[in-house]
Structures are given as C-alpha cells and as structure tokens.
Amino acid sequence: MQAAILYPNAAASLLINGQWLASGASMQIHNPFNNEAVSEVSCADDRHVLQAVKSARQAFEKHRFLPSAERAAWLKGAANLVQQRLEDFARTIALETGKPIQAARKEVRRCINTLNLSAEEATRLCGETLRFDSFAGGEERIGYYEQVPLGVIAAITPFNDPLNLAAHKLGPALAAGNAVVLKPSQQAPLSALMLVQALLENGLPPGQVNVLTGYAREFAQALVSHKDVAMVTYTGGEASGEIIAKNAGIKKLAMELGANSPVLVMDDCNLPKAVAACVSGAYWAVGQNCIGVQRIYIQRSLYSAFKQAFIEQTAKLKVGSQLLDDTDIGPMINEREAMRIEQWVEQAVANGANLLVGGKREGACYYPTALDNLKDSDRLVCQEAFGPVVSLFAFDDLDDALAQANSAEFSIHGAVFTSNLNTAMKVSRELDVAGVMVNDSTDYRLDAMPFGGAKRGSLGREGVKFAIREMSQTKVMCMQLDLD
Structure with missing residues (x-):
C-alpha cells in the first residue's frame, strides 16, 4: 500500500x-x-x-x-x-x-x-x-x-x-x-x-x-x-x-x-543502561545514521559481561518490513548498500575478526551485526560504516582508549558511560568531537543544540x-x- x-x-x-x-x-x-x-x-x-x-x-x-x-x-x-x-x-x-x-x-x-x-x-x-x-x-x-x-x-x-x-x-x-x-x-x-x-x-x-x-x-x-x-x-x-x-x-x-562515532564504557557504569543505549544507538534507523554508535571501547574487566549482554540484546531485534510496528530493523536504502556492508564484514572476518552476532543479508536487509578482534586497518574501524554494524574493543588504559577513539578522521559525537564525574570530565575534554554524551548514546541529538563535525x-x-x-x-x- x-x-x-x-x-x-x-x-x-x-x-x-x-x-x-x-x-x-x-x-x-x-x-x-x-x-x-x-x-x-x-x-x-x-x-x-x-x-x-x-x-x-x-x-x-x-x-x-x-x-x-x-x-x-x-x-x-x-x-x-x-x-x-x-x-x-x-x-x-x-x-x-x-x-x-x-x-x-x-x-x-x-x-x-x-x-x-x-x-x-x-x-x-x-x-x-x-x-x-x-x-x-x-x-x-x-x-x-x-x-x-x-x-x-x-x-x-x-x-x-x-x-x-x-x-x-x-x-x-x-x-x-x-x-x-x-x-x-x-x-x-x-x-x-x-x-x-x-x-x-x-x-x-x-x-x-x-x-x-x-x-x-x-x-x-x-x-x-x-x-x-x-x-x-x-x-x-x-x-x-x-x-x-x-x-x-x-x-x-x-x-x-559523516562520522565514525566512538563510545567508551568504564567498569563503574550502569551496565544494563550502557548496553541498551549502545544497542539502540548502533542499530537505530538501520545504522544509517551519521552519529550512530560504530566503535565501542570497553574496560577489560567489564568486557566479557558487556559483550555477552550486547550479543543477547542484538539477537532479539526483529528484522523485516519497515511498515510493521514491531520491526526493529528494516532494509537499508538499497541492496547495493547492504551488499557493501556484507563485503566489509566478510573482509574483516577474513582479516581475523570474530563475528559475534548477525552477519546475514536478505536482499536489502542486513541483520544487526557485531564483531571484535578487528584491526585498525579494517574498513569497519577506520571508515564510516553507515550500516547496522558495530565493532567492540577491550582496553586497559583510558589514555590509550582515548587515543584509539580519536583515531578516526571524521567525528561528530562521542560518548562515555561512567559513574565517576572526574572520568566523565576527562573524556569530555579529551575526546576530539563536537559533542560528548555522558551515559547516553552518541546518536542523541536535540534539534536545538549546535551540531556539526570536529575534524576534517x-x-x-x-x-x-x-x-x-x-x-x-x-x-x-x-x-x-x-x-x-
């Protein structure tokens, strides 16, 4: 109709x-x-x-x-x-x-x-x-x-x-x-x-x-x-x-x-809220979102628990016709774009990445996907994916994580999940982005706030x-x- x-x-x-x-x-x-x-x-x-x-x-x-x-x-x-x-x-x-x-x-x-x-x-x-x-x-x-x-x-x-x-x-x-x-x-x-x-x-x-x-x-x-x-x-x-x-x-x-949005997840965060926000931020609008979550850096002590919860929530998302009220993930803009994402994921896996969930295409629909063990040279890491794919990384040192988060050439928003005010302030100051969301997804935007890029x-x-x-x-x- x-x-x-x-x-x-x-x-x-x-x-x-x-x-x-x-x-x-x-x-x-x-x-x-x-x-x-x-x-x-x-x-x-x-x-x-x-x-x-x-x-x-x-x-x-x-x-x-x-x-x-x-x-x-x-x-x-x-x-x-x-x-x-x-x-x-x-x-x-x-x-x-x-x-x-x-x-x-x-x-x-x-x-x-x-x-x-x-x-x-x-x-x-x-x-x-x-x-x-x-x-x-x-x-x-x-x-x-x-x-x-x-x-x-x-x-x-x-x-x-x-x-x-x-x-x-x-x-x-x-x-x-x-x-x-x-x-x-x-x-x-x-x-x-x-x-x-x-x-x-x-x-x-x-x-x-x-x-x-x-x-x-x-x-x-x-x-x-x-x-x-x-x-x-x-x-x-x-x-x-x-x-x-x-x-x-x-x-x-x-x-x-466009951008390649990073999220930092600290081990003192509210885990359920962090997972839910990252899942929503990654796959809202089928990932075709310039401020959607693309790279998630998780403190190593929390990494296993975060990854497991993220996989479980992602696997529950319903893929299908965009006109149905209970559909979470509809098609990408066309099959060509879905095939591009499929190719990028396959290249990353061939390069040593682990496919955690998803990795499936039906026509223009690409199932919500997450990977870890990626290399910095993988397209999913260094370019804007603009699709329903997320990369997970474990980190030990916050300064190293900030350096990795800032490695992308394009940036608009970044995010950090933490209950520590000092950590929130440090990340907000040092992330090279135009907006920092604390305990929220990178894809939050108020239409009244200033919005734009911070780098090239x-x-x-x-x-x-x-x-x-x-x-x-x-x-x-x-x-x-x-x-x-």
Missing part, C-alpha cells in the same frame, strides 16, 4: 516560482524492502537550475524585508499541518527509505519541533548596540549591528533523515529571511516534497522555496556554482562534499560529511539557532552625531 503523496502530482515534483512542474525525464522511487515502485519524480537539468535560482533571487528581493512574525507564521503553520498529517509523513519516510515506521514517526515529531524552533528563532534574530566611544574618535558616534539574510541558499539533503534534515535547511533559511533552492535526496525525495507543500499551504510566497528533484550528477554543479547562490548547505558523503567545495567558488559553505570536513554548524547564524550576516549602522 502506497502512502498518500500530498503534493499535486507525483510526476510534477519540480517546484519553480510556486508551480509544481514536470520535466521530460523522470525516475522511480522504490521501497527498499521489496523494490516495488512507490512513486515517480521528475528529473531536473541545468535549464531548471537557471529558472529556480532566478525565481529564488526575485522572491528574495521582493520579500527580504517581510516582518519576522510573518516568516514565523509560515513555519508554525507548516508544523501544525505536519502534525495533522503525521501518519502520512511517517509512512512516506518508511516507504522511501526503509526506516522502521516507529523511527519514521519519531522523525516526523522531530521535524515538527525543528519547524517550531525555527519559527521562535525567527523573531529572536537580532543584533546589539555598539560602543563606538570605546576608542578615541568615536565619542560622537552611536550605532548597532543587525543580522540580515544572505540571499539565495542552495540546500542539498540526504536520504537517511529525509524530512527532518530538509526541515533543518528550510526552517533556519526561511527564519533568517533567505530564499532556497532545495535538492532533496534522489533516493528519498517524497517526504521533503510534502514538507514544502505544507509550507506553501501556509502562505509561503512563490519562489521563496524552489525544489529540484532527480539525479544530482545532472544539475548539481550548475546549482552550487551559480553566481546568484550565496551559500551552499550540504549533508552527505565526503566525496560529494569535496566536489561541491571545488565547484562552489567563492561563497559560504556549510557541510556535515567540518564546515559550520546546524541546530536551528546556530544554522540561522550561519545563514545570515552582520550589518553595521553607525551614525555620527552633530551635538554642537
């Missing part, structure tokens, strides 16, 4: 100047579980890029001085409409990504929160007065700075959180007063289209958001390099991020390019308040008084 697609026509997925349009080429969106076609979208080309950017630029010039209350109203209204259509949005996310329906419902609730946060921050975006008299010669000057929008923002989003990550681009951009050209994931564009439709139904002016669907290789270069695009915000893989950075030219960039590839911050600052710039007004 297909989800309700709540934009005017499944094939007319290009939004330009407030009109849903079809193109001469289209592509199908498939349910990863059974590969059945879910819907169809149009494929944009360079000609559509020119139209979309022109539309966005004209909308920005026309509406750049709209009251913040009006921008907030678009976002609040869209949040209310998403709430009313929660089940339709959740089913669409599940169908296009393979995300289990329970996880999809959580994503919709997060999207609602993101939109409401954006609406609130739209009315809080302000500057401050400046003391020009703090330096000689400024005694008769007064003034202030304010935050003003950049202009046209190109936003490119991934498949793993197709709705909420679109909201994390659109919400802050609109709150700051920008216009947007959105390129949703080619594998999972449907829920993002539904979100844009909800904005349109709540008064969003034509051209304020334009949408281009299809294959990024056909038009992304023209989009990111366009001289009228003031900023590119991108969430996705490193290879594509590097191409975007090379093509964008001199403009603002914000990128989140780290460009800017998301999190509504912080993204709005990225998507605006300061403008100073200085007045010289004539007091004589």
Whole structure:
C-alpha cells in the first residue's frame, strides 16, 4: 500500500516560482524492502537550475524585508499541518527509505519541533548596540549591528533523515529571511516534497522555496556554482562534499560529511543502561545514521559481561518490513548498500575478526551485526560504516582508549558511560568531537543544540539557532552625531 503523496502530482515534483512542474525525464522511487515502485519524480537539468535560482533571487528581493512574525507564521503553520498529517509523513519516510515506521514517526515529531524552533528563532534574530566611544574618535558616534539574510541558499539533503534534515535547511533559511533552492535526496525525495507543500499551504510566497528533484550528477554543479547562490548547505558523503567545495567558488559553505562515532564504557557504569543505549544507538534507523554508535571501547574487566549482554540484546531485534510496528530493523536504502556492508564484514572476518552476532543479508536487509578482534586497518574501524554494524574493543588504559577513539578522521559525537564525574570530565575534554554524551548514546541529538563535525570536513554548524547564524550576516549602522 502506497502512502498518500500530498503534493499535486507525483510526476510534477519540480517546484519553480510556486508551480509544481514536470520535466521530460523522470525516475522511480522504490521501497527498499521489496523494490516495488512507490512513486515517480521528475528529473531536473541545468535549464531548471537557471529558472529556480532566478525565481529564488526575485522572491528574495521582493520579500527580504517581510516582518519576522510573518516568516514565523509560515513555519508554525507548516508544523501544525505536519502534525495533522503525521501518519502520512511517517509512512512516506518508511516507504522511501526503509526506516522502521516507529523511527519514521519519531522523525516526523522531530521535524515538527525543528519547524517550531525555527519559527521562535525567527523573531529572536537580532543584533546589539555598539560602543563606538570605546576608542578615541568615536565619542560622537552611536550605532548597532543587525543580522540580515544572505540571499539565495542552495540546500542539498540526504536520504537517511529525509524530512527532518530538509526541515533543518528550510526552517533556519526561511527564519533568517533567505530564499532556497532545495535538492532533496534522489533516493528519498517524497517526504521533503510534502514538507514544502505544507509550507506553501501556509502562505509561503512563490519562489521563496524552489525544489529540484532527480539525479544530482545532472544539475548539481550548475546549482552550487551559480553566481546568484550565496551559500551552499550540504549533508552527505565526503566525496560529494569535496566536489561541491571545488565547484562552489567563492561563497559560504556549510557541510556535515559523516562520522565514525566512538563510545567508551568504564567498569563503574550502569551496565544494563550502557548496553541498551549502545544497542539502540548502533542499530537505530538501520545504522544509517551519521552519529550512530560504530566503535565501542570497553574496560577489560567489564568486557566479557558487556559483550555477552550486547550479543543477547542484538539477537532479539526483529528484522523485516519497515511498515510493521514491531520491526526493529528494516532494509537499508538499497541492496547495493547492504551488499557493501556484507563485503566489509566478510573482509574483516577474513582479516581475523570474530563475528559475534548477525552477519546475514536478505536482499536489502542486513541483520544487526557485531564483531571484535578487528584491526585498525579494517574498513569497519577506520571508515564510516553507515550500516547496522558495530565493532567492540577491550582496553586497559583510558589514555590509550582515548587515543584509539580519536583515531578516526571524521567525528561528530562521542560518548562515555561512567559513574565517576572526574572520568566523565576527562573524556569530555579529551575526546576530539563536537559533542560528548555522558551515559547516553552518541546518536542523541536535540534539534536545538549546535551540531556539526570536529575534524576534517567540518564546515559550520546546524541546530536551528546556530544554522540561522550561519545563514545570515552582520550589518553595521553607525551614525555620527552633530551635538554642537
């Protein structure tokens, strides 16, 4: 059964100047579980890029001085409409990504929160007065700075959180007063289209958001390099991020390019809670999560007990259709990705790793898997797995464990489980990450908090308040008084 697609026509997925349009080429969106076609979208080309950017630029010039209350109203209204259509949005996310329906419902609730946060921050975006008299010669000057929008923002989003990550681009951009050209994931564009439709139904002016669907290789270069695009915000893989950075030219960039999240488990932790949090953090959303648990370093005295409990809980997870309420693990985004994970696991085992649980593939479904005795050179250790696979390591010395945890080139979150405040503070200080979760999984994220990378590839911050600052710039007004 297909989800309700709540934009005017499944094939007319290009939004330009407030009109849903079809193109001469289209592509199908498939349910990863059974590969059945879910819907169809149009494929944009360079000609559509020119139209979309022109539309966005004209909308920005026309509406750049709209009251913040009006921008907030678009976002609040869209949040209310998403709430009313929660089940339709959740089913669409599940169908296009393979995300289990329970996880999809959580994503919709997060999207609602993101939109409401954006609406609130739209009315809080302000500057401050400046003391020009703090330096000689400024005694008769007064003034202030304010935050003003950049202009046209190109936003490119991934498949793993197709709705909420679109909201994390659109919400802050609109709150700051920008216009947007959105390129949703080619594998999972449907829920993002539904979100844009909800904005349109709540008064969003034509051209304020334009949408281009299809294959990024056909038009992304023209989009990111366009001289009228003031900023590119991108969430996705490193290879594509590097191409975007090379093509964008001199403009603002914000990128989140993935991670390889480490967790440290101390022998003074609450073991049941640590195991449960690590299992959830590793396999939530089928492991296709940039802050999902990937490497777990366990103090040796606790290693056997942790490993046994982790295996037992992992083995209980139910794999199957993402549309069933009791499914824990649905399919990956496609069979090709499941085959990649299968290959990485087989390579690690051939290299001496022990397969503890899982290691089985059925089509696009890869069973939740854990290994130990891995080598630092194994892909599952040194690269981002982005799948339902976890590596376990025993350690004796905390400093050595921290060095191993910090060995990955990409990082966003890390975590530590301990009852010792000093240990928690030491790990929080020395983990080379952008966020440390104490007695919690690395995959915890509050949509209001700053979010981004800490190492190579780290460009800017998301999190509504912080993204709005990225998507605006300061403008100073200085007045010289004539007091004589």
